[in-house]
Amino acid sequence: MEYINCSIGNIRNICYDLSRQVKDSGFEPDIIIYVANGGIIIGQEMSNLLSKPYYGIKVARSGNSLKKNLSFLIRILPGKVKDILRTFELNSGLHSKASTREIKEVNTDLPISVKKILVVDDSVDTGNTILSISNWLY
Numbered sequence: 505m506e507y508i509n510c511s512i513g514n515i516r517n518i519c520y521d522l523s524r525q526v527k528d529s530g531f532e533p534d535i536i537i538y539v540a541n542g543g544i545i546i547g548q549e550m551s552n553l554l555s556k557p558y559y560g561i562k563v564a565r566s567g568n569s570l571k572k573n574l575s576f577l578i579r580i581l582p583g584k585v586k587d588i589l590r591t592f593e594l595n596s597g598l599h600s601k602a603s604t605r606e607i608k609e610v611n612t613d614l615p616i617s618v619k620k621i622l623v624v625d626d627s628v629d630t631g632n633t634i635l636s637i638s639n640w641l642y
Contacts, residue, residue: 535556
């Protein structure tokens, strides 16, 4: 699995590179939607860089209680151990069994007349969360 490891120290540079890719592609979003809670920093940075408003949507995967219950421990694990756990989680097939995502909370100020939306998250493993948001929006 290939991934970019973001930290507070490098998130601005990563978002700058991503915003350049968005601009270079010719896509000009009306708004940015971030997946709460993890995607808020990326949402804020992309909003600043692209000069577009941003809004949060909270999405939850069914059967996510183990991860939630262990979150206090996961936070303090070394990065290498987290990488091994992420790889194991993806290879386990868990995401294909519990791929249903439920939209839990939506910012009530979210404009309904927008046509072009950029969705950002702090972690995209299977794409199911982004797909669920896309299906909900359209």
